Amino acid sequence: MAGGCFAPGHLGELTRIVPFEMVDAVLAETGSVQQRLRLLPSRVVVYLLLAAGLCAEIGLSQVWTRLCAGLTGLAVATPAPSAITAARVRVGVAPLRALFDLLRGAETGCVRVGEGRAGRPGVFWRGRLVTAVDGSILCCADTAANLTVFSKGGSSHGTSTGYPMVRVLALVACGTRTIIDAVFGSDRTGEIGYAHQLLGSARAGMIVLADRNFAASTWIAALAATRADLLVRVKNQRRLPVCKILPDGSFLSRIGRVEVRVITAQVTITTSEGCRTETYRLITTVLDPHVPALEIVALYHERWEIETGFAELKSTSLGGRVLRSRTPTGVAQEIYALLITYQTLRIAISDATLDRSDIDPDRGSFTVALHAARDQLIAAAGVIADTVIDLVGTIGHHVLEQLLPARRVRTNPRVVKRAISKYVASSAKGRHRGPNRPATTTIDIQPILTTPPPT
16 A cells, blocks of 8 residues: 555456556656645546546545545545646646557456466457447547537437547457457447547457448448458348358458458247247358358347446446536546546456366356455555465456356347437337347258349
8 A cells, every 4th residue: 555645546356457556657658747746646536536536426526535445544635626627737637648558458367378378268269359349329428528529319300419529449359358448439439430440459369259230341341451250240232242152151252452251140049939030131251161050140139248348337437427528628538538447347357267178258247246346446455466376366256156047048129228308219119118038040042132243
């Protein structure tokens, strides 16, 4: 534990993942170290912002109280809210962005030392790291300052509704749900506009899963140029030339200069209430005919892990709340703090299951980890590791003791759960808001939808 005015600067046991030296390094790198020692040194401000990411339901003054709760025997001053605001402005966004860059990455939480690296359950597929890219929307405080950068939703009557919106786009490792890269900004820029900023984090040895919003030929070409493989859903009506038909019913085609394999599959979900069938058309740069089309279609289901990750961030961490910051700079600070604390929790969960080859990392409960981290934060416990380093730690032991059950095949209609209108949304008509049900999934590869060119 640090002493003096630096004592409140900690993150409980998560300080082992975000140590003092790391925070001091990014502050020095970005020129954000305080000019004189004061009540709120820059390091303490950074940890205060990160702790706020763990306690999104309370204000920063209350977060400060929790940081100091376990500092028994130490005289700790209580800063005024205005002092906290001024300290946030002084520190700025750059240290949080640099700290996030240190913690994110393709290997974070995914590598297993030794020959078992590629065999870690749910993380790798045929030697490739399984990843997914997608976007989501966060809402921020409705202030004049935020509205200069972020926009509200529009309506058919020319009026605006709701809160200013921030679009967040992320590249996530599906097996561990750790963040490889993320960008955010105004929702007036679409997902494809931000997706190009994530290409620097794609590389060979990775397969990127994406939905139909990312089927633009320019982005597919740019992603293929990184040497990462891709698996993207496209519209069923999209006309693609048939270059070669493969024995399993898929065929080779081209999108621009990129050679792709096209697979059309009919997926049937059967439950006690009946069955539902949908046709999926997927393109991939995995051209090897020895890799079955059925296996590739089944792999695409892993894309939902990024949706679960966004749900953890928005529903579990934020509790569905609007971001507290009232300025664009504050919003950026807060989002980076949320991403960092999310990443540290995911690393803690991954570390806990690292040596357990029988456990899929997605069985580690994010909710359990979050509440255990909050308890450690309030107690100021585990800030500095003992002589013998325990990678699992108290948070990891809680996760292992309360593992989620093995994932079952279940289904539930996709409906709007928090509509802005009291009337049923069009997408929910005819669908029941009941419990999800056990299901059986059947995949059938369909014949070519596009007529081959004449010989």
